Amino acid sequence: MIRFEPREPSSLPRLILIPVAAAIVALALAAIPMLFAGLSVFNAYGLMLTGAFGSVFAFTEMLTRAAPLILTGLAAALAFRAKLWNIGAEGQLYAGALAAVAIGSGMIDAPSIVLIPLVVFCGALAGGVMMLGPTLLKTRLGVDEVVTTLLLNFIILLFVQMMLEGPMKDPMGMGWPQSEPMLDEAMLPKLMARMRIHGGLIIAFIAAIGIHILLKRTVWGFEIRAVGENANAARHAGIPVTATFIRVGLFSGALAGLAGVGEVAGLKGYLTADLSPGFGYSGIVVAMLAGLSPLGVVIAALFIASIFVGADSMSRATGVSNYLADLIVSMALICVLISGLFLRFKVRFVGAKSTEGVSK
Amino acid sequence: MSDILEILLNANFWAAALRIATPLIFGVIGALVCERAGVLNLGIEGIFTAGAMAGWMAVWLGTGLWGGVLVAALAGGFFGLIHAILTVPLGLSQHVSGIGVTLFATSLSYFIYRTALPDVSSPPRIEAFKPLDIPGLSDLPFIGPALFQQTPLTFLALAIVAVTAFVLYRTPLGLAIRAVGDNPSAVESQGLSVYALRMGTVIAGSALMALGGAFLTMSAFDAFFFGMVNGRGWICIALTVFASWRPGKALIGALLFGAFDAFQVRLQTEVGSFIPGQVFLMMPYILSIAALILVARKADYPRALLVPYFRGQR
Secondary structure, rough: EEEEEOOOOOOHHHHHHHHHHHHHHHHHHHHHHHHOOOOHHHHHHHHHHHHHHHHHHHHHHHHHHHHHHHHHHHHHHHHOOHHHHHHHHHHHHHHHHHHHHHOOOEEEEOOHHHHHHHHHHHHHHHHHHHHHHHHHHHHHHHOOOHHHHHHHHHHHHHHHHHHHHHEEOOOOOOOOOEOOOOHHOOOOOOOOOOOOOOHHHHHHHHHHHHHHHHHOOHHHHHHHHHHOOOOOHHHHOOOOHHHHEEEEHHHHHHHHHHHHHHHHHHOOOOOOOOOOHHHHHHHHHHHHHOOOHHHHHHHHHHHHHHHHHHHHHHHHHOOOOOOHHHHHHHHHHHHHHHHHHHHHEOOOOHHHHHHHHHHO | HHHHHHHHHHHHHHHHHHHHHHHHHHHHHHHHHHHHHHOOOHHHHHHHHHHHHHHHHHHHHHHOHHHHHHHHHHHHHHHHHHHHHHHHHOOOOOHHHHHHHHHHHHHHHHHHHHOOOOOOOOOOOOOOOOOOOOOOOOOOOOOHHOOOOOOHHHHHHHHHHHHHHHHHHHHHHHHHHHHHHHHHHHHHHOOOOOHHHHHHHHHHHHHHHHHHHHHHHHHHHOOOOOOOOOOOHHHHHHHHHHHOOHHHHHHHHHHHHHHHHHHHHHHHHOOOOOOOOOHHHHHHHHHHHHHHHHHHHHHOOOOOOOOOOOOOOO
């Protein structure tokens, strides 16, 4: 018989140790599908490690992959702090990317110093606006935001496809459904010569620090945490709950929108409907691994990015499906959920006899 | 106008509506029983995928069609068990756990499919369920082709609606399931186990969801494609609210939805040259949100939905 006893607020070492343990368990569990696919397990782990950290190129690729994951991770972490279940980061990412391309591919001709901030702002705004509907439906009518944000993902992606096959299609794109390329002046600067790593990573770091300060040091941050702890108590205490939800929704959507800006204006240079391999959903895993802490999100995103980049490289070398990466990431989420119990409770294994008095 | 009438008076249209509704019927009933027991199951999208993949692969490996249905249900039950453990005795967030189950079930299904069939360019096909020929009924004019030329899984879905309604409202078990979603401590005080009731219901509901997925690969199509579930699970979650957690209304909701979808596909051939195809593809998702808004004010959620229950603790 297992018994849970509530525990006092956890110490910092425990807060760090437990998600790390969950990540290690998830990586270890990956040995099962590796064996199933007929891989030599140590060889496969070795390939993954060198694939993510083995060279300067590998390392910069990992960082490039981490940039959108930090932003979608922050989007989920901030929203979940207020118990606003925004599962729509994938769609908000595409909304941000679409806005970035619309502004940055020739609509406005301006020097970088004007154009880049404009593209970044419009991308964030587009992502944020996508959360306005679900948040208002939640606060006004009590419609569950999980379902509306999930359904919006499909609607926004179809809208992007519509634009890419219609008004925003690149006439020089050989018939492919892709947007016109971004102007050079609208592209985020590269961080290293001959590598793909770009300014989106800087945006992600700034955002992480910004959200950390917002939550820890501002009145809005206090209100967000209070609403997340207990919305009814917060309302009685005079905290503007509706306004807080709307703010959180706007910020959360904007963060996901920034991830789309980075992918388009930092990496690809144009928009296609397969821009994101599920960054929005992986962001949820990142946020949970981070224990919803904005600075933890950076570390968790680096971990998830190294799994994706490492598994991609291992997949190319061995021919094993790179769905392995998604599998490891999903197992990491389940592991960290379970390990969260060890934060909130002391788990005691007790003999059957001694439970009689407790459970009845 | 006469075009619209022509669509509605065509038996094929009603047959298509029922066909489109079938996976949703399985899904809504599955989601409904879970929520009636107090557990939101957002694993549904992944469980659909797992049921579609597992059922198809079992048939492809030679279990026969009904063997495949059984394998799909078992796969659904397995992921239901994971969700049940995470949310019932462990009391974790039902939202996050459900998303976790969806990610896990989807990636595991894709990984197994890709690993078993590493380099096929076109997905291998199976001999799928054929429409039943019911003597007498299938030959009726209009009604026959509209309602009675469906595959066995459609009739199974209709039967499951009736069985679920009977169990929920006419048996002690159903009373206990409904009570455990409204007032779990009252159930505990009757000497019944809240954990066993909730976990059992989530597992059974998940098995039903997986049958919805199996319908896609074994009846609607004859192969497995990546991304084929395409949000159907989330649509079922919306329809559950629309149906105010009642099996009969769930059936009506799914049929209405199927009719709308069949209608817009046919309308597309009439006006498709003026309106981009994506607008029509968006309709199911927009309809689902509209359905949620429509019932929002009077939605009567099971009172203990999303609330974990811990023994000996109020």
